[in-house]
Amino acid sequence: MDKICIEGGRPLKGTVRISGAKNAVLPALAATLLTGGKNEITNIPRVRDVLTLVKLLEDLGCKTESFEGDRIVLDSAQIHNHKAPYDLVKTMRASCLVLGPLLARLGKAEVSLPGGCAIGARPIDLHIKGLRALGAELRIEGGYIKGRADKLKGARFCFDSTTVTGTMNVMMAAVLADGETILENVAREPEVTFLADVLNRCGAKIEGGGTDTLVIQGVSSLKPIHCAIFPDRIEAATYMVAAAITGGDVEVTHCLPQHLEPVLLKMKEAGVELTEGDHSVRVRRSGSLQPTNIITQPYPGFATDIQAQFMALMTLAEGQSVITETVFENRFLHAAELKRMGANILLDGHTAIVTGVKKLSGAPVMATDLRASASLVLAGLAAEGETVISRVYHIDRGYETMEDKMSRLGAAIRRVRA
Numbered sequence: 138m139d140k141i142c143i144e145g146g147r148p149l150k151g152t153v154r155i156s157g158a159k160n161a162v163l164p165a166l167a168a169t170l171l172t173g174g175k176n177e178i179t180n181i182p183r184v185r186d187v188l189t190l191v192k193l194l195e196d197l198g199c200k201t202e203s204f205e206g207d208r209i210v211l212d213s214a215q216i217h218n219h220k221a222p223y224d225l226v227k228t229m230r231a232s233c234l235v236l237g238p239l240l241a242r243l244g245k246a247e248v249s250l251p252g253g254c255a256i257g258a259r260p261i262d263l264h265i266k267g268l269r270a271l272g273a274e275l276r277i278e279g280g281y282i283k284g285r286a287d288k289l290k291g292a293r294f295c296f297d298s299t300t301v302t303g304t305m306n307v308m309m310a311a312v313l314a315d316g317e318t319i320l321e322n323v324a325r326e327p328e329v330t331f332l333a334d335v336l337n338r339c340g341a342k343i344e345g346g347g348t349d350t351l352v353i354q355g356v357s358s359l360k361p362i363h364c365a366i367f368p369d370r371i372e373a374a375t376y377m378v379a380a381a382i383t384g385g386d387v388e389v390t391h392c393l394p395q396h397l398e399p400v401l402l403k404m405k406e407a408g409v410e411l412t413e414g415d416h417s418v419r420v421r422r423s424g425s426l427q428p429t430n431i432i433t434q435p436y437p438g439f440a441t442d443i444q445a446q447f448m449a450l451m452t453l454a455e456g457q458s459v460i461t462e463t464v465f466e467n468r469f470l471h472a473a474e475l476k477r478m479g480a481n482i483l484l485d486g487h488t489a490i491v492t493g494v495k496k497l498s499g500a501p502v503m504a505t506d507l508r509a510s511a512s513l514v515l516a517g518l519a520a521e522g523e524t525v526i527s528r529v530y531h532i533d534r535g536y537e538t539m540e541d542k543m544s545r546l547g548a549a550i551r552r553v554r555a
């Protein structure tokens with residue numbers, strides 16, 4: 138298994154270009170199952186999850202006509218298989234996004250219960266409830282969700298709590314259902330709104346993207362997708378923290394600051410200097426870091442996917458920060474690894490009390506999930522001495538060429554291949 142080695146203590150300087158959003162491209166790829174032609178998606182990040190989902194779509198019958206650079210042309214005219222097998226689904230949460238489209242397009246689906254980051258139980262009961270409301274018959278058998286739907290019918294459904302991929306799954310099924318569907322208490326993340334826009338440009342009739350209620354008029358077919366993926370807000374936030382934690386000066390370009398408001402606010406509170414452009418943020422820090430408290434929330438709150446990176450930053454603040462994780466019940470696995478580097482973190486249920494220390498020291502640490510891994514890279518960049526991070530396949534799931542981007546900013550970081 139590959140490792141990443143970092144010699145810390147160098148302030149990062151320069152410009153970094155943000156890639157397309159992993160959590161936006163995955164639903165857009167799954168949505169190609171709903172159309173019956175040549176779909177074209179650009180600004181795709183070359184990350185492991187994308188490659189895995191493309192493989193899964195090919196297994197279902199899609200044909201990759203070309204996948205060069207950041208552009209894919211995927212023909213979904215012939216879908217001959219309705220089974221998403223364990224081997225392809227186990228590593229990635231987003232693979233469950235084929236369930237709604239398969240039911241809508243083929244009237245049947247067998248999808249292995251999804252994997253993804255081990256940050257909580259992550260049930261998919263709300264996906265199932267929503268699809269059942271549209272008339273699908275679903276059961277869990279042998280580790281698979283098995284479903285049939287002769288014809289999906291529009292319905293009114295209220296999610297018990299908000300779910301990002303759950304909203305996407307039910308929305309994708311509803312666009313080809315008979316009649317009107319009203320989905321209440323839906324997720325408002327930009328990735329959900331983007332998916333609704335992409336589908337609308339294919340002929341779907343979805344109103345309410347970005348609000349907590351979606352009203353969907355079913356249509357009989359969709360034209361192929363042509364879309365460009367918007368910038369990854371989590372990657373952007375990660376590089377902003379990299380600049381801040383190393384006391385550097387970095388221009389983060391090709392990003393959308395409006396997707397990052399709570400993070401920008403907290404960085405300012407922490408004493409980081411920010412200069413915002415329309416599609417960029419310059420991040421500088423010369424003074425000390427101040428402690429700040431954060432509470433993760435669904436969008437537009439502070440994203441849980443940035444909690445681990447922010448915790449790394451707060452380990453070096455002058456004082457005590459309280460970090461509360463409300464979205465996932467087990468998303469503090471990075472705390473134990475940060476402590477190996479000298480951080481002072483006390484966990485109490487959903488809360489982490491982080492008391493800033495003067496310095497972190499390089500250490501061997503283990504990546505446990507995607508954003509936890511990013512937080513260890515960030516801590517390693519700031520630490521004295523060498524940090525060796527193992528199990529970095531987690532990073533490869535969601536960050537495009539992270540070592541190259543960090544190296545270009547002046548980090549002493551290298552991958553040791555197994």
Ligand SMILES: CC(=O)N[C@H]1[C@@H](OP(=O)(O)OP(=O)(O)OC[C@H]2O[C@@H](n3ccc(=O)[nH]c3=O)[C@H](O)[C@@H]2O)O[C@H](CO)[C@@H](O)[C@@H]1O
Pocket residue numbers: 160163230231257258259260261262263264265298299300301302303324435441442464465466
């Ligand atoms: C591929 C992708 O886009 N992943 C993102 C997506 O994950 P994902 O879509 O899995 O996250 P959800 O929004 O569904 O999860 C939110 C909470 O709802 C719970 N829940 C969810 C579904 C369900 O049927 N029942 C249930 O109880 C989950 O366990 C969790 O506690 O949104 C998360 C929250 O912003 C992000 O951290 C992930 O990066």
Ligand SMILES: C=C(OP(=O)(O)O)C(=O)O
Pocket residue numbers: 160229230231252253254255442507508535
């Ligand atoms: C948790 C994440 O991914 P997944 O939902 O695929 O596990 C993430 O992107 O931070």
